[in-house]
Amino acid sequence: MTFPNILAGIFEGFGVTATVTFYGMLYAVPFAFGAGILQHFTRGWARLAVTAVIEFWRSSPVIITLFVMYYTLPSFGLTLSGMTVGAMALGLNIGGYGSQAVRAALQSLDKGQVEAGLALGLRRWEVLGLVELPQAFTAMLPSFVNQFIQLVKGTALVSLITLTDMTFRAKELSQLSYDPVGTYTGLLVAYFIVCYPATILGRMLERRVSTPARGLHDL
C-alpha cells in the first residue's frame, strides 16, 4: 500500500470523526454558555451546585467518563448508542472547560457596562444578551478554538468503543497491511491536516487578545 492509499483509507473514517465532533458540539456549546452564565449570576448554594456540575465534567478524565457511561449505564437500564455516549462524554467535558472561558470573560468586563445598560431601562437578561455577551465573545474565542481542537482530537477515543472513525480505520489498515510505520504515520498526518489550521487560527486569535510581552528575551 502506498502512503496516499493509506491516507485515503484513513480518511474513510473522517465522516465518523466529523459526526462525533458535530454532535459533541451540540452538547458542548449549550453547556458552556448555560453553565458559565449560571455560574456568573448565581451566589451561595446555587453557585456551589452549578460549580459542582461543571467540576464533575471537567475533573473526570474524559476516557473514564466515556468508559463509565459505555459500560455502566446499561446495568442501570439505560442503553445508549456508541455515537451518543461518545458525543456526550466528549461534549460535556469540553463544555465544562468552555464554561470557564465564558465565566472568566463575563467577569472581566467593566461593571459600568451592566450599570449603563440597566440605567437605560434594559432588563437584566437584555443587558446580558445585548451588552455583556457581545463584548465578552472576543475574549472567549481563543479558548473556544483551543477547546474545539481538544474535541476533535478527543474523538479518537470513540475508536475504543467500536465506532469506525479515522483511528479505528488506521488500526484496521495496520492489521491488513502489516505496515504500522506507514499507517500510524498516516494517522498522525491525517489529524495534523484536520487540526493544524485550527491551531494556527487559535494562535492568531490569542495574539489579538493577549497583552504584549514585556520583553523579548533572546536566550
Added chain:
Amino acid sequence: MTETVIPAVSLQGVTKKYGTFQALTNVSLTVAKGERVVICGPSGSGKSTLIRCINQLERHDGGKIIVDGAEIGAHGTRLPELRREVGMVFQHFNLFPHLTVLRNCTLALTRARKMPRAKAEEIAHHYLARVRIPEQADKFPSQLSGGQQQRVAIARALCMNPQVILFDEPTSALDPEMIKEVLDVMIDLAQGQMTMICVTHEMGFARKVADRVVFMDRGEIVEAAPPEDFFNSPQNERTRLFLGQIL
C-alpha cells in the same frame, strides 16, 4: 623599551542600524584607562545604543570595538568573558527581584568567576559598604527605595572588579530626592580612578568629575571636549542649542 598604553575602550567607525533607521553613524571614540567620559545628547541621539554596543547588548553592524586590547565580535571572543570585564548600571536598575541584595551581588562571582560563596560574600559586603548600604544585604530589592536599588546595582557591577563601568542614565528613573545619593556614590567612584563611561543629563556631575564630555546627535559624535571648554566655549551650533535647552 617603549610601553604602549592600551586604551580601556576604543571604538573605530562604529555603525548600527535598526531596519532603515541609522542609530549610529561612523562613531569613533577612545577612552583611556582611568578616564571618565560623560556622554550627553537629546533622546534618540544614539547615546544608549553606543554604550550598549560596548558590552554587546546591541550588536554593531560595522566598525571595530576594542575593549582592553581585544576586538569584540572577532573570532574567539566569548561574550560572557567580555562582559565580566565591563560593568553596567541600567536606568531601571534591573536587579533580580527573586534574589536578596547580597545574592544579586554574588551571583556572577560564584557562577562566572567560580569563587567560593564565602569569599564572594566578603567582596559583596565590601562594595555594599562602599555604596553606603551595608545594612540592606539580606533584604529583597522590592523592599528598598529607588536610590538604594540603584546603589545595589552599582555594587553589583563593582563586585566583578571590571576594567570599565558603563552607566546608562542611572538617575533618570529616580525621584529628585534620591538622585543625589546615587550621584555621590558615582563621584566617589570617579575619584577612585575607575574608568567610567556615563550617559547622563546631570551636567553638574559632568562638570565635576568628567575628563571629557561627548555630545551626540542623530547617531554621530558632534563634539568632544574637556568640561570647561565644552560648557564655556562649545564649538558646534548643535551643541550650543542643546546646552541652551538644558542648562
Added chain:
Amino acid sequence: MTFDVDFALSTLPFILKGLFTTLWVTVASALGASILGFVFEVLRRTSRVMGLLMRFVIDAIRSTPVLVQLYFLYFVLPFWGVVLPALVVGVIGLSVYYSGYLAEVFKAGIDAIPRGQTEAAKAIGLTRLDVIAFVIAPQMLRNIAAPMGNYFVSILKATPYLAVIAVPEMLGSALDIGSRTFRYAEPMLVVGAIFLVLAVAIGQGVRWLELRLLASAKR
C-alpha cells in the same frame, strides 16, 4: 444485570494497586514534559530559524491526539528496533504530548519578565545557561505555578490512555477485572470515583499553592 455494590468494593484492592502505577507515571511524565517543554521554549528563543522550527514542532504536537501519539510510539518504535517496556513508552508519549502545552506556558511565564532582567544578567557576565538557570527560570516559575499545576492535573487525567498500550494503571486494572468477570460497570465506576477525588484534591492543592505564591510575591 444490576449494579452490585459488594462486587464494586471487592475490586478496590486490585484497582488501588493500579493507583501506584498511575501516580508514578504522572510524576515521571510531569517531569519529562517540563524538561522537554522548557528545552523547546529556550530553543525557540535562540534564533529566528529555531523560533519558527520550534513553533512548528510545538504546534504539530498539539495538533494530534495523545492516543494516536501513543499508538505511534508503541507500534512504530519496535519496528525501528527500539524495544521499550510499555510503561516507558507511555511516559515518553505523555511527556512529548504535554511538552507542547508546557512550552506555551513557559513562553507566557518568560514573556512576563521585564527584558532588563536578561540584559542585566548578560551584563554581569553570566553564561547563557546561567542566565536561564539563575535569572529566567526562577522568575518564570513564580509566574506560572498555577497553569503548570493545572497541566500536571491534566497529565494525571491522561494516564488512563496508557491502558490502550497495556500498561496496568487503574483503568487497565479495571478493564482486566471486566474481561475476567464480564462485569465492567462496577470496576469502571470505582476507577471513575478515584480519579474524580484525585483530580479535585490536586486541583484544590494547586489553587492553594497559587494563593500562597501570590501572597509571597507581594513581599
